[in-house]
Amino acid sequence: MYHDIAEQIIELINKGVFTRKLPTEAELMRRYSVSRNTIRRAIDLVYQRGLIRRVQGSGYFINDLPNQSKAIVNLSVGPGETMHGGDYHLSSKVVTFDKIIADATLAARMRVDTGSELYRIVRLRDLDGERYCLEEAYYLTTIAPVITVEAANHSIFDFLAESYGIRVSSCENYIGMTTLSPDQAVVLQEKSKQQFLTLTQLNYYGNNQVFNYSTTIFVYPDLRFYFLSSHLQSN
Amino acid sequence: MYHDIAEQIIELINKGVFTRKLPTEAELMRRYSVSRNTIRRAIDLVYQRGLIRRVQGSGYFINDLPNQSKAIVNLSVGPGETMHGGDYHLSSKVVTFDKIIADATLAARMRVDTGSELYRIVRLRDLDGERYCLEEAYYLTTIAPVITVEAANHSIFDFLAESYGIRVSSCENYIGMTTLSPDQAVVLQEKSKQQFLTLTQLNYYGNNQVFNYSTTIFVYPDLRFYFLSSHLQSN
DNA sequence: ATTGATTTGTTCGTATGTATC
DNA sequence: GGATACATACGAACAAATCAA
Numbered sequence: 001m002y003h004d005i006a007e008q009i010i011e012l013i014n015k016g017v018f019t020r021k022l023p024t025e026a027e028l029m030r031r032y033s034v035s036r037n038t039i040r041r042a043i044d045l046v047y048q049r050g051l052i053r054r055v056q057g058s059g060y061f062i063n064d065l066p067n068q069s070k071a072i073v074n075l076s077v078g079p080g081e082t083m084h085g086g087d088y089h090l091s092s093k094v095v096t097f098d099k100i101i102a103d104a105t106l107a108a109r110m111r112v113d114t115g116s117e118l119y120r121i122v123r124l125r126d127l128d129g130e131r132y133c134l135e136e137a138y139y140l141t142t143i144a145p146v147i148t149v150e151a152a153n154h155s156i157f158d159f160l161a162e163s164y165g166i167r168v169s170s171c172e173n174y175i176g177m178t179t180l181s182p183d184q185a186v187v188l189q190e191k192s193k194q195q196f197l198t199l200t201q202l203n204y205y206g207n208n209q210v211f212n213y214s215t216t217i218f219v220y221p222d223l224r225f226y227f228l229s230s231h232l233q234s235n
Numbered sequence: 236m237y238h239d240i241a242e243q244i245i246e247l248i249n250k251g252v253f254t255r256k257l258p259t260e261a262e263l264m265r266r267y268s269v270s271r272n273t274i275r276r277a278i279d280l281v282y283q284r285g286l287i288r289r290v291q292g293s294g295y296f297i298n299d300l301p302n303q304s305k306a307i308v309n310l311s312v313g314p315g316e317t318m319h320g321g322d323y324h325l326s327s328k329v330v331t332f333d334k335i336i337a338d339a340t341l342a343a344r345m346r347v348d349t350g351s352e353l354y355r356i357v358r359l360r361d362l363d364g365e366r367y368c369l370e371e372a373y374y375l376t377t378i379a380p381v382i383t384v385e386a387a388n389h390s391i392f393d394f395l396a397e398s399y400g401i402r403v404s405s406c407e408n409y410i411g412m413t414t415l416s417p418d419q420a421v422v423l424q425e426k427s428k429q430q431f432l433t434l435t436q437l438n439y440y441g442n443n444q445v446f447n448y449s450t451t452i453f454v455y456p457d458l459r460f461y462f463l464s465s466h467l468q469s470n
Numbered sequence: 471a472t473t474g475a476t477t478t479g480t481t482c483g484t485a486t487g488t489a490t491c
Numbered sequence: 492g493g494a495t496a497c498a499t500a501c502g503a504a505c506a507a508a509t510c511a512a
Contacts, residue, residue, distance in 0.1 A: 001499075024477060035501045040478085048283070053405050053439055056478045057509030063407065072409070076464055170288050172298065174307075175410055175460040177432055195430040197412055204288055225410040227462065229310055236480075259496060270482050275497085291497045292490030 002038050006045035013051055013062055022052060022060040050076035050228030063228070071127070071220055075173060075199075075227040088128050094152045095134075095187060096122035099141065110138065110202070110213045117141040121152050124187060127220060134188055137214035143205060166211065172202040175225060178217065188219055197223060237273050241280035248286055248297055257287060257295040285311040285463030298463070306362070306455055310408055310434075310462040323363050329387045330369075330422060331357035334376065345373065345437070345448045352376040356387050359422060362455060369423055372449035378440060401446065407437040410460060413452065423454055432458060 009028075012018050023031070028039045043060060046052055053061045065072060100120050107114040119139040125132045137156070139147065144160055151159035160166040178198045185192035196217050203212040244263075247253050258266070263274045278295060281287055288296045335355050342349040354374040360367045372391070374382065379395055386394035395401040413433045420427035431452050438447040 026477080037502085038500060041499080050407070054478075055509080056507065057476075059477065059509095065407070075462070171464050172285070173460075173462050173464060175432075176458065177412065177430065195412065197410075223411065225408075227310070227408050227464070229406050229408060229462070261496080272483085273481060276480085289497075290490080291488065292495075294490095294496070 001034065002041040003045065005032050005034070005039070005042035009042060009046050010049065010051060013046075018062060020062060022046075022062065024059060048076060048228075050074060050226065065226060071222065072224045072226045075225050090132065091126045092153055093124045093126075094121065094149065095124055096120060097149060097152055100138075102138075106138065106213070110140070110210045112140065112210065119144070119147050121147070121156065123152065130220065131188070132220045133216050133218045134184060135214060135216040137212060140209075140211050143209075143211045166205055168203045168205070168212075170204050172204075174200040176200070180217070184217065188217070190219055197225070199225070236269065237276040238280065240267050240269070240274070240277035244277060244281050245284065245286060248281075253297060255297060257281075257297065259294065283311060283463075285309060285461065306457065307459045307461045310460050325367065326361045327388055328359045328361075329356065329384065330359055331355060332384060332387055335373075337373075341373065341448075345375070345445045347375065347445065354379070354382050356382070356391065358387065365455065366423070367455045368451050368453045369419060370449055370451040372447060375444075375446050378444075378446045401440055403438045403440070403447075405439050407439075409435040411435070415452070419452065423452070425454055432460070434460070 005028075009018070009022065013022075022028070022043070025036055025039050025043070028043075029036055032039065043052070043054075047054060047060075051063055053063060055061060065074075098120055100118055102110065102112060102114055102116045102118050104114050106118070107116060110116075110118075117140075119137075119141055121135075121137045121139070123135045123137070125135060139156070139160075143166065144164055146163075147156065147159065157168065176198050177195045179195055180188065180190060180192045182192060190196075196219055199216045199218070201212070201214050201216075202210055203214075205211040240263075244253070244257065248257075257263070257278070260271055260274050260278070263278075264271055267274065278287070278289075282289060282295075286298055288298060290296060333355055335353055337345065337347060337349060337351045337353050339349050341353070342351060345351075345353075352375075354372075354376055356370075356372045356374070358370045358372070360370060374391070374395075378401065379399055381398075382391065382394065392403065411433050412430045414430055415423065415425060415427045417427060425431075431454055434451045434453070436447070436449050436451075437445055438449075440446040
């Protein structure tokens with residue numbers, strides 16, 4: 001339930017219903033007819049998404065991300081809706097779609113046995129008509145025996161959720177830089193010497209297993225990754 | 236209290252006392268003589284640091300970050316102890332240390348008034364003797380009237396905590412790429428055409444105000460930023 | 471400047487649900 | 492099916508920071 005409440009609050013923030021602050025806990029309790037604990041858990045989720053700051057004695061303040069950059073990818077939120085703001089269109093074109101056998105390095109990265117069968121899906125993605133990224137993703141066929149081409153052209157995660165009830169529980173993220181391989185340079189029509197931001201993600205299925213490994217190369221100009229981190233306070 | 240318990244658990248993970256899994260909640264309750272709620276809150280913090288995965292009915296599994304890269308910066312943890320693992324030495328050499336007046340763009344980024352007085356501290360940092368990063372940081376003098384050179388050569392955040400009781404509550408992070416300015420190229424002894432990873436951070440003081448703004452350029456080879464994100468599950 | 475009300479933070483207890491083993 | 496282990500939800504009390512009269 002607190003998940004639902006969190007989503008509703010997030011939607012109200014994105015719609016601009018809540019601007020500077022959230023309502024107080026007491027008011028949210030009345031609004032949703034739940035206990036304080038439940039409201040606070042919902043607010044935790046909103047907070048973890050990097051949308052608010054919490055100030056004891058004062059309230060919950062909504063973060064207004066400054067436009068330092070044309071495009072800001074919010075990595076605190078789930079896959080598929082990473083762009084900050086909301087009004088944009090992300091399209092996909094499948095470049096490669098086949099089954100492969102995991103070699104030693106790929107198996108190590110995905111923490112599965114060498115020889116495991118994997119779907120390989122390479123997609124070229126555009127953001128509002130402009131070239132956005134090249135994504136190379138691997139899925140364990142033992143977990144998702146069938147993935148359709150339609151799904152690959154839209155949202156694979158949505159497909160997996162609907163068909164197999166697979167939901168991502170947590171995701172490890174690695175950000176770095178890389179140059180393009182000759183193949184990638186051709187597909188992306190970019191120079192092979194230039195450096196690009198890359199995001200490597202390891203998605204965990206509920207049963208404590210990696211089911212997806214992906215590396216995404218971003219060619220969108222002046223891109224920024226955003227996320228909020230909260231800190232432990234020793235005393 | 237759950238902060239302290241979280242730190243102890245984290246230390247036990249880093250020391251290798253807990254390897255594959257954490258003890259069960261029930262056992263941790265006994266061990267620390269606290270209620271289940273408190274243990275769960277502590278575990279929440281460990282989880283948010285990206286150190287464990289949670290699996291209902293089974294337990295808490297410790298993440299073992301693979302060595303994809305020579306250096307992995309864990310951004311889920313606080314400033315000053317960002318490197319994964321623990322056994323390393325980060326040294327600082329102050330390049331610039333003065334007071335300046337915020338111009339329009341800097342003021343906008345820090346969300347303060349134009350004309351606010353700021354400390355500017357530029358530091359060159361080495362990791363285990365190897366050139367690591369160039370950090371340009373700004374601090375509001377209204378919040379920290381005096382910052383010593385000694386502090387700048389060591390940990391400014393520790394200094395602020397001890398002297399003024401300032402603790403970071405939350406931190407916005409922006410990751411991108413940049414080329415070096417001529418000055419920066421000279422200081423770093425790098426080519427001005429090359430691209431480098433940059434991390435821009437906005438640290439919030441408890442009272443809902445930005446007190447620190449910094450941009451760090453990383454020149455360490457093959458660096459990766461790591462963090463864990465958890466996802467909302469709609470149903 | 472102090473007090474009092476408001477608002478979030480922490481901790482306890484309890485009960486029930488759900489996934490895993 | 493039963494036991495174990497984590498997830499969710501309610502209620503209650505007090506602490507601590509903030510804010511306004």
